[in-house]
Every structure is written in structure tokens, then in C-alpha cells.
Amino acid sequence: MRKLFLSLFCCLALSVCLIAQQNSGNSHEGHNHGSHDHSGHDHSGHDHSGHDHSGHDHSGHDHSGHDHSGHDHSAHDEHKLDCAHAGHGHHGEFDPGATAFHHVGDANVYSIGPLQIPLPCILYNTNSGLDVFLSNKFGFESMGHGDGHYAYKGYVLDGGVVRMIADKSFPKEKTEIGGVIHDKDDKAYVCALGKMYPTHNNSTADFGLFGGGITPFYDFSISKNVTTMFIVFLLMFWLFRKIANMYKNRDGQAPTGVQGFIEPIFLFIQDEVCKPFLGDKYMKYLPFIMSLFFFILGLNLFGQVPFFGGSNVTGNLAFTFVLAIFAFFVTNLSGNKHYWEHIFWMPGVPAWVKTILTPVEVLGVFIKPITLMLRLFANITAGHMVIIIFASLIFIFGKSGESVIGSWGTVIPSALLSFFMMSIELLVAFIQAFVFAILTASYIGAAIEDHEHHDEEHAHAHAH
Amino acid sequence: MVGSIAAIGMGLAVIGAGIGVGNIGAKAMEAIARQPEAVGDIRSNMILMAALVEGAALIAIVFCFLVAGV
Numbered sequence: 001m002r003k004l005f006l007s008l009f010c011c012l013a014l015s016v017c018l019i020a021q022q023n024s025g026n027s028h029e030g031h032n033h034g035s036h037d038h039s040g041h042d043h044s045g046h047d048h049s050g051h052d053h054s055g056h057d058h059s060g061h062d063h064s065g066h067d068h069s070g071h072d073h074s075a076h077d078e079h080k081l082d083c084a085h086a087g088h089g090h091h092g093e094f095d096p097g098a099t100a101f102h103h104v105g106d107a108n109v110y111s112i113g114p115l116q117i118p119l120p121c122i123l124y125n126t127n128s129g130l131d132v133f134l135s136n137k138f139g140f141e142s143m144g145h146g147d148g149h150y151a152y153k154g155y156v157l158d159g160g161v162v163r164m165i166a167d168k169s170f171p172k173e174k175t176e177i178g179g180v181i182h183d184k185d186d187k188a189y190v191c192a193l194g195k196m197y198p199t200h201n202n203s204t205a206d207f208g209l210f211g212g213g214i215t216p217f218y219d220f221s222i223s224k225n226v227t228t229m230f231i232v233f234l235l236m237f238w239l240f241r242k243i244a245n246m247y248k249n250r251d252g253q254a255p256t257g258v259q260g261f262i263e264p265i266f267l268f269i270q271d272e273v274c275k276p277f278l279g280d281k282y283m284k285y286l287p288f289i290m291s292l293f294f295f296i297l298g299l300n301l302f303g304q305v306p307f308f309g310g311s312n313v314t315g316n317l318a319f320t321f322v323l324a325i326f327a328f329f330v331t332n333l334s335g336n337k338h339y340w341e342h343i344f345w346m347p348g349v350p351a352w353v354k355t356i357l358t359p360v361e362v363l364g365v366f367i368k369p370i371t372l373m374l375r376l377f378a379n380i381t382a383g384h385m386v387i388i389i390f391a392s393l394i395f396i397f398g399k400s401g402e403s404v405i406g407s408w409g410t411v412i413p414s415a416l417l418s419f420f421m422m423s424i425e426l427l428v429a430f431i432q433a434f435v436f437a438i439l440t441a442s443y444i445g446a447a448i449e450d451h452e453h454h455d456e457e458h459a460h461a462h463a464h
Numbered sequence: 465m466v467g468s469i470a471a472i473g474m475g476l477a478v479i480g481a482g483i484g485v486g487n488i489g490a491k492a493m494e495a496i497a498r499q500p501e502a503v504g505d506i507r508s509n510m511i512l513m514a515a516l517v518e519g520a521a522l523i524a525i526v527f528c529f530l531v532a533g534v
Binding site: 272370371374375377378379382431432434435438439442 | 512
């Protein structure tokens with residue numbers, strides 16, 4: 001049993017190492033997009049007013065862009081983007097959607113309640129190379145929203161998120177900024193030196209799904225999510241080592257304490273997930289399935305602790321992507337002859353059916369991990385967002401502090417709704433970890449199924 | 465406009481998943497009533513099936529987000 005727990009943590013350690021590099025995957029794409037930028041195409045698909053940024057792009061026709069298109073000024077007016085209004089607060093009007101996306105996203109500060117703790121930033125762009133510094137260089141308030149008062153090396157901190165100033169001529173040293181404002185497409189502009197500089201968003205390898213977009217700078221920062229992953233990893237390592245030692249020292253005795261809490265969960269996953277799906281060879285895959293289950297469970301539960309980081313690691317597409325990649329490789333690398341035969345040349349069906357079946361089966365190989373990735377991500381993110389929206393009700397009814405009666409009147413219903421939702425989320429934390437484990441086990445089980453016993457097992461499954 | 469259509473699509477996806485998960489739950493309850501001793505097996509299979517149905521809806525919702533451009 002002790003060996004088992006230790007091998008379990010070798011797997012965990014490996015996954016943490018890989019996940020810590022989560023951002024490197026997207027940066028390649030980011031680079032491509034960056035070069036796309038140079039050719040003057042701009043993000044016209046992304047923002048509605050494609051014209052007004054072209055002037056700020058490094059495409060060479062800086063001012064000609066301004067002169068040419070008379071749209072520029074009208075577009076600015078329309079968006080009411082004006083540095084005179086740039087405070088350090090966010091938007092004047094409360095936007096629950098943006099608030100929710102901001103809170104489920106990744107950040108370069110770790111927040112415990114209102115306290116903001118700086119985290120290391122490891123940033124790279126092709127222009128200025130690698131920069132490593134603590135995010136307190138941005139000079140944000142320790143009790144605030146993580147809005148930096150300074151630009152550093154061409155980066156700014158906006159709501160806890162690092163953004164890069166697109167203009168390469170921006171001074172690299174610490175420069176005071178007047179604030180960051182957003183247009184209605186959530187593109188951020190930095191007000192500094194009497195001008196407005198457009199920025200590149202920090203994207204968190206979520207394929208731009210959360211408005212981050214694909215960026216031309218590489219972000220390998222130890223962000224909030226990565227910090228949480230390390231915390232949970234160390235917590236779990238400590239916990240499982242302790243349990244492993246308990247099994248060693250108290251051999252043959254009844255489990256006590258935390259051992260008694262984990263053992264039923266462990267046995268449940270072993271007996272309900274691993275044994276039925278993986279058959280005789282379940283011991284080979286048990287560490288992997290258990291690592292997945294306990295790591296996801298730990299992160300789910302940790303992410304639900306209110307005011308403590310509020311990190312949404314399992315609701316980060318990059319993280320679930322890495323887990324799905326693991327499942328994909330373990331499944332396909334352990335697939336036997338029959339598994340591949342069933343994919344490429346399904347036995348026992350006419351040839352014309354095979355021509356339809358084979359592409360479907362080949363697609364299925366990729367769709368399975370993709371659904372694993374999306375299911376976990378969407379469930380956890382949806383849960384977090386609903387809680388934030390319920391909390392936002394206070395601000396919606398209170399009209400951002402204008403209506404005191406409205407806000408106080410909503411506090412109790414909102415707290416009750418949040419409490420209800422959090423109870424459901426507690427259940428979802430277990431269910432999603434279980435579902436991820438059971439689906440991975442079933443995919444692996446299908447890949448390693450022995451053909452000799454196939455019919456027998458089939459009958460066995462039916463008897464259940 | 466695209467955002468509104470995406471929102472409608474999201475709603476449709478949820479209707480589909482709702483019907484699916486509802487059926488799974490109803491049949492599982494029925495099965496448990498018939499065979500209370502099989503409650504463990506039925507429960508874990510119910511959760512598995514519900515997760516599969518829900519997965520399809522969640523993929524639809526994610527694509528709605530993508531189309532809407534958030």
C-alpha cells in the first residue's frame with residue numbers, strides 16, 4: 001500500500017512539472033499571430049472598429065493611419081475612451097459578465113481576501129527578451145484590485161493580469177501610468193505620458209476563450225493558478241506521505257484520523273472505477289487513475305475556499321488540456337492490437353460500412369480526450385461563475401453603491417443563493433473528479449481489453 | 465447579434481441536456497425502486513451517463529462562447 005501511494009505521487013509530480021509550463025504551448029501560436037500583426041491586417045475580426053488601432057500598430061504607417069481614416073476620432077468618441085476618465089477603478093458601470101470572467105481567469109497576483117500578494121513574472125517577447133521580476137514592480141496596492149501604478153519593461157498590470165504595451169518605443173524603465181481603460185470589446189489601453197497605448201492581453205493558454213486572445217508575448221509566470229497547483233501538490237504530498245507512513249507503522253490496525261477519511265475514497269475508486277474497467281491489470285493503471293482523481297479533487301476543493309486565492313485551476317482550459325493529454329497518451333500507448341484493429345478495420349462488418357466507420361473511430365480517438373478536457377473545464381468554470389454572478393446581484397441591485405437599500409436588501413438573498421450554489425459545487429467537485437477518473441479508466445479499459453476474454457467479459461457486464 | 469444567437473444556442477443545448485439528464489435520473493430512480501440492492505451500481509452508472517450527456521451540452525456551450533467572442 002505504501003509503495004502504491006509513493007508511486008502515485010511520482011505521477012503527480014510529473015504532472016505538476018508539465019502543467020507549470022502550461023503557457024508555453026500557446027505562445028507559439030501567439031508568435032504567429034504577432035507576425036500577422038506586422039502585415040497590417042490587425043484584429044479586424046476581433047474588434048469591431050478595426051481602424052482605430054492601426055495607427056498604434058508597429059506597421060510603420062503610424063500617423064498616416066491617423067490621417068487617412070476619419071473614423072479614428074469618431075470611434076474613440078463612440079467608445080468614450082478618454083484618459084481623463086481613467087481612474088484606477090475598473091469601469092464606471094458595473095459589468096457582471098466581465099467581473100465573472102476576471103475572477104475565473106488567471107492572475108499574476110495571489111489574493112487572500114482583499115490582500116494582494118505579488119508573484120514572480122517570467123515574461124518573454126522577441127523584442128526585449130526574457131524578463132524575470134516580481135509583480136510588485138508594478139506598484140499595485142496591497143489592498144486593492146491588483147491595478148499597477150507603474151509600467152515596467154513595457155508591461156503593465158491591469159486587474160492582476162499582465163499586459164504588454166504594443167508600442168515598442170515605450171520606455172522600458174519604471175514609468176508611472178495614469179491607469180488602464182477598456183473599450184467595449186475589452187481591449188485595454190494604457191494611459192501614460194499623455195497618450196493612449198493599446199496593449200496585448202495576457203492569454204492563459206485558454207485559446208483566447210476568456211478574452212485573453214492570442215498574444216505576441218510569452219508568459220511563463222508562476223501565476224495564481226500555478227501557485228495553487230504547487231500548494232495543493234505539497235499539501236497532497238504531505239497528506240499522502242503521512243497516510244503511507246501510517247499504513248507502515250500501524251500495520252494490521254484499524255485506520256485512524258485522516259487515514260480513515262481517505263481510505264474509503266481510495267477503496268471506492270479502486271473497487272468501483274479501476275477493477276470493473278481495467279480487469280486483472282488494474283494495478284498497473286491504479287496510480288495514474290488515483291493521481292488524476294485526487295489531484296483534481298484537491299484542486300476542485302481548494303478552488304472553492306472563499307477568499308483564499310479563489311483560484312480556478314481545474315476551470316482552466318490549459319490545465320484540463322494537460323490532464324487530457326495524459327489520458328490520451330496513456331490510452332493510446334497501452335492500446336493493444338485489438339484496440340487498433342477496432343479503430344482502423346472493425347472486424348465483422350461489411351467493407352462499405354468500414355469506410356464510414358473508420359473515420360468516425362479515428363475521430364473518436366481525439367474526441368474522447370477533448371470531451372474530458374471540456375467537461376471538467378466547463379463544469380468548474382460554470383460553477384465559479386454562477387457563484388460570482390450571485391454575489392454580483394448585490395452590485396447590480398445596489399447600482400454600484402448608489403442605492404444603499406437595494407444593496408443591503410440583496411445581501412441576504414445573494415448570500416443564501418451563493419451558499420446553495422457552493423453546496424452544489426462541493427458535490428460537483430467530487431462528481432467531476434470521479435467522472436474524469438471513471439472515463440479515463442473506461443478509455444484505458446477499452447484499449448487494453450483482451451480479445452480472448454472479450455465475449456466472456458461482455459456477458460459479465462450484462463449480468464451486472 | 466451574433467452574441468444573442470449564441471445565447472439562444474446555449475439555451476437550446478441546455479434544453480437537450482436537461483431532457484437527457486432528466487431521463488437518466490428518472491430511469492435510475494425507477495431501477496433503484498425495482499432493485500434497491502443494486503443502488504451502488506446504478507448510482508455510479510447514472511453519474512457516468514449524466515456526465516456523458518452533460519459533456520455534449522457543455523461542448524455546445526463552449527462553442528457558443530467561442531462564437532460570441534466573449
